[in-house]
Amino acid sequence: MLAPVLGLPACKPPPTDAELRRDLPEAELVFASDPIPSPDTEGAVWAPSPQAEARVIYGIPGEPALLALECMDADGELPQLQITRLSPADEGASALLALVGNGHIGRIAVDARKIGGRTVWQGETDAADLVWEPLAGPRSLGATVPGAGRVELNPSPLPGALIEACRFGPDVEPEAPPEADASPLP
Numbered sequence: 001m002l003a004p005v006l007g008l009p010a011c012k013p014p015p016t017d018a019e020l021r022r023d024l025p026e027a028e029l030v031f032a033s034d035p036i037p038s039p040d041t042e043g044a045v046w047a048p049s050p051q052a053e054a055r056v057i058y059g060i061p062g063e064p065a066l067l068a069l070e071c072m073d074a075d076g077e078l079p080q081l082q083i084t085r086l087s088p089a090d091e092g093a094s095a096l097l098a099l100v101g102n103g104h105i106g107r108i109a110v111d112a113r114k115i116g117g118r119t120v121w122q123g124e125t126d127a128a129d130l131v132w133e134p135l136a137g138p139r140s141l142g143a144t145v146p147g148a149g150r151v152e153l154n155p156s157p158l159p160g161a162l163i164e165a166c167r168f169g170p171d172v173e174p175e176a177p178p179e180a181d182a183s184p185l186p
Helices: 002-011 018-023 130-136 157-168
Strands: 045-048 055-059 067-072 080-085 094-101 104-115 118-126 141-144 150-153
Touching: 045 157, 055 157, 067 157, 080 104, 080 157, 094 118, 094 130, 104 130, 130 157
Parallel strands: none
Antiparallel strands: 045 055, 055 067, 067 080, 080 118, 094 104, 094 141, 104 118, 141 150
């Protein structure tokens, strides 16, 4: 008599959740936008921004700016510098912006942020941080964000002066940058 009762559970396998997975829609794969080419920066210059006193912009005169650097008042905390790479960024994206030149390498975390109806790369860190040193030197350098191309930055004393003023306050007279050595590096 026990044999038929013991045989009942063996007729059907135990339940699984494998059947449930078939009913779930597949998640859409999200890909980054195609990378943009590096912009031509022949004739590009650093200039004071008409938007803010403690801001300089970089680009070809008469065309939209490619990069902006601004000293941010941190409400009693250490002042910060904010860098903006004015190129399209995918919403929700994050990256490292690399500044390479003048014997230094700086990496700044940037996020895709909405500014003026478009999404661009922007990040900030303390003005005293050494990541800003590539911008403070007398020679050209490069700024790169993955997918946003490399911007060749022509030399100018403006970014270095802004960095110094942001670090030490506007009343401090920044030191004159040393003359650039025109001889080729070994």
